Amino acid sequence: MDMLQLREKEIFETLKKLKRFEFVVIGGYAVNVYVLPRFSVDCDIVVMDNKQLNGIGEELTKTGYIKTKIYNSKLAYHGKFLRYEKTINETFKANIDIMFKEVLDRNTNAKFDAEWVLENSSFRILRGKTIKEDLKLRIVNIDALMVMKLSSCRNTDIRDVFMLVIKAENTKWIKEEINKRYNFENKFNKLKDTIFSKKFRDNLCGVYGFIDEKTFERYKKAILGLDK
Numbered sequence: 001m002d003m004l005q006l007r008e009k010e011i012f013e014t015l016k017k018l019k020r021f022e023f024v025v026i027g028g029y030a031v032n033v034y035v036l037p038r039f040s041v042d043c044d045i046v047v048m049d050n051k052q053l054n055g056i057g058e059e060l061t062k063t064g065y066i067k068t069k070i071y072n073s074k075l076a077y078h079g080k081f082l083r084y085e086k087t088i089n090e091t092f093k094a095n096i097d098i099m100f101k102e103v104l105d106r107n108t109n110a111k112f113d114a115e116w117v118l119e120n121s122s123f124r125i126l127r128g129k130t131i132k133e134d135l136k137l138r139i140v141n142i143d144a145l146m147v148m149k150l151s152s153c154r155n156t157d158i159r160d161v162f163m164l165v166i167k168a169e170n171t172k173w174i175k176e177e178i179n180k181r182y183n184f185e186n187k188f189n190k191l192k193d194t195i196f197s198k199k200f201r202d203n204l205c206g207v208y209g210f211i212d213e214k215t216f217e218r219y220k221k222a223i224l225g226l227d228k
Contacts, residue, residue, distance in 0.1 A: 026044045
């Protein structure tokens with residue numbers, strides 16, 4: 001196995017051991033449920049209470065993970081946020097990032113209560129990108145995932161939103177939820193400016209693989225439909 005396979009296998013094996021606890025998968029692994037899988041280094045989960053947090057922490061510690069204190073402006077989250085790391089083959093690490101009671105974005109301070117995440121989630125099948133593995137887990141729903149991604153609006157989030165938009169279920173709800181926290185038009189304008197930039201398609205293909213021009217234009221049209 002190469003490095004990417006080993007890391008993904010470790011994450012999947014860890015999630016199997018955590019299945020008895022109540023948590024919701026968000027972030028890159030949630031994106032993979034709805035679109036062509038992209039590789040995600042970290043697995044992000046949201047827990048509701050101390051019992052779940054402590055149980056998950058104990059299980060991770062038993063399987064070789066170490067709770068770390070990381071203060072890094074490049075991390076997506078802050079606030080009630082814990083990172084557990086496990087070194088694999090003495091060369092690289094697998095990370096489980098746990099948001100406790102809330103998801104708080106580091107750059108924008110967008111806040112999503114754990115109850116909101118749980119309410120907007122359901123059990124779905126997560127499939128591996130580099131390994132043949134399926135897991136049934138509680139995953140944040142696609143519209144809520146888009147709300148979280150658009151609220152952050154980093155380049156990686158915009159790429160994910162572009163790929164997710166074609167399967168969005170209720171664009172009116174997405175817009176309303178973003179407006180509760182931000183001015184939707186500001187977020188939408190940043191989204192639009194990015195996807196119409198010259199390098200966006202190349203960057204997108206670099207993450208998701210080749211996307212033909214017809215498909216790309218269809219997705220761009222769907223993005224513009226978010227503002228209706």
